[in-house]
Amino acid sequence: MGKGRVLVGWIPDLPVLASGARSAEAVAVVHRDAVVACSAAARAAGVRRRMRLRVALARCPQLHVVERDLAAEMRAFEPVVRHVEDTVMPRLEVIRPGLIAAPARGPSRYWGGERQLADRLVAAVAELGFPARAGLADMVFTAALAARAGHIVPAGADAQWLAPYPVGVLGLPRLTELLTRLGIHTVGRFAALPENKVVARFGAEGAAAHRTARGQEARPLSVRTSTDEHTVAYGFEPAEQRLEPIAFAAKAIAEQLHDRLAVAGAVCARLEAGVELADGRTLTRLFRHEGRLSALAVAERVRGVLQAWADAGALDAGGERGIVRLVLRPERLSAATGHQTALFGERETPEEVERAAARVQAMLGHRSVVRVELGGGRGPAERVRHVPFGDVDTGRRLPAGPWPGQLPAPHPATVFPTWLPAQLTDDAGQSVTVSGRMALSAAPAHLVVEGHGEAKVAGWAGPWPVLEQWWDRARSRRIARMQIAAADGGAWLLVIEHGRWWAEAHYG
Known part of the structure; x- marks a missing residue:
């Protein structure tokens, strides 16, 4: 979020509210056979987030299961975002449906203090019929955690405030399992470990979590100030009024954006999606990215926001109708720190494999488990690089080719x-x-x-x-x-x- 204080607003159980299910029911919203949100009645029966569906059904046989619809969540959340922008603060980020973040320094001065700002945010969301909580801290991560209890973390006290929490709050299952096995159960004890030892044992992912535990932003400071070179856009001629083609275009240019950032060895902390309308107006929305949103996830968020704008009449407020240009602009670029993918060819490495690899690394060292990166070269040894599991290949890689005289298949064992x-x-x-x-x-x-x-x-x-x-x-x-x-x-x-x-x- 940058330097200064951060305000986070949270609507509990928004996926449940957006599903249209009755609040008194025991409801679970699931994605990929795991619970992503559940109602109060379901929690009372023992259902929890990240729980496997079969376990949730065993604990609550009368559980009403709803498949997650991210676009529907964005449609339900967008009016809240616009209302907060109009009445509390002019510019904010959508971390995910139900969770927003914004710099607190200016708005807190306007409203008379941080507590007054938090109360105003909660009241603004309540005006639309949603329950909300707010938290403030120096980091987005800490502020989001504080929002669950409605706390304001004093300036400079993020690390101290996080210290008593279990390491599981860092959101990295394989790292949590390893730390627990090593007898490190709290964020404070993890933060006390030497940084060089953490990097050597746990790699880039562990180093980012260690920075968070010490009250520092997980990613290093941005190394680029201009991001226009990575902006991608799609034009519509004539102006497009249907949402399906626009969502399809959003996925295509999101893939193009990810490819550009990958070539540059960077990730963006947030992503601005904007549409230029036929009547000359421009509508934009900021999303939290941090290198975690796939092209499909970006497209789903864009689709949900566009649908909400269409339902509110924002797309038809002028004379001419339709969208003439869709733009995705990355903001706050930083060096890629090694999100692990494709160990055995899958788009995402299975969690079980990640845990097993992490256990081996903990016992035998960080370089004991590697993945293969293919590149150019004529000989078999030149075409293969062994990269420690969890790291980004930052070494010198030969270009893909062509390579006259390259050894043909079959390749040696x-x-x-x-x-x-x-x-x-x-x-x-x-x-x-x-x-x-x-x-x-x-x-x-x-x-x-x-x-x-x-x-x-x-x-x-x-x-x-x-x-x-x-x-x-x-x-x-x-x-x-x-x-x-x-x-x-x-x-x-x-x-x-x-x-x-x-x-x-x-x-x-």
Whole structure:
């Protein structure tokens, strides 16, 4: 949220209220087989957020289950946001439906103090028939937690206020499990750990949580001030009045935005969605992003806001009707800190895998569990990078290509970290050499690889030349590769450099 104090307003159980279910019922709003919100009657029966649906039904058989509709939640919440903007403060962020945040310094002076500001926010939301609570602190995270109890955290006291809370409030299940196993049960004890040790053991995700526990923003300060270069837009000709095409366009340009930020190695703390209307007006809404919203989630939020604007008549207030341009503008960019995805090819790494990997890292070290990142290069070792689980690949990566002379499939099963000394000889026992024109001095007959014994050569392919960075004398390399099939069923990838043979990889 930037420097200064932060005000957060919270409407409890908004997903339940937006579902249209009766408040007296035991209601659970679910997404992906997990409870995301529940009514007071459901909580009285033992249902809790993040609980699996089958467990919730076991605790409350009469539970009324509703599938989450994020667009409906945005439609229900948007009138509240507009009312707060009109009556309390002019500019705020939507963290998620039911939760808003805004800088408190200016509005608190206007309303006579932080307590008066919080009370005014709660009263403004109540005017539309919603119960609300408000909290203030130095960080968005602390203010959101304080809003649940309606507290105002004194300036500079975020870390002290958070200290008694269990580490589970940090919202990272695998980190919580690890810390609990290590005997660290409170946020205060976690904050007391040395920062360098936290980074080494828990990676980027743990480092961000550690900053939060110490009362600092989880992400580092923005390294860019101009974000117009990453702004994406979609024009409609003629002006579009239907919401479906606009929502589809929102998803497309959201994917384009994410791609741009990924190339820049950045994430945005918040995202401004705006529409330019045919009558010349512009409507905007700010969403909290922090690198966590997928393209589909952005599209759902845009769709919900547009529907709310349409229901309120805001889109038809002028003469001409329709939307001529949709714009997504990222704000407060910072360096990407390593949200973990795609360990085994899925879009999101399963929580069970994350927990298991984190346990192994806790026992054996942060680099004990790695994921594979593919890149460019001609040899098999050059095309693969091993990145610790939970980190972003910040190392030097070769471009995707094209790479003339790249080793074709099938790829070797084992690539040696260091080439193994080898000998390739003919029937007379003489070393086989390769001329400058890639001609063999004799047919290979015997192969000896250090640590793997001797084998007769049954067949071969190559040699293939590799001449790289010839313009740089210090870094230039001239080698040739051969594939050797041994009579014992094994197969090898050999390299000859300066007349000496090496085993680079093994097949099978």
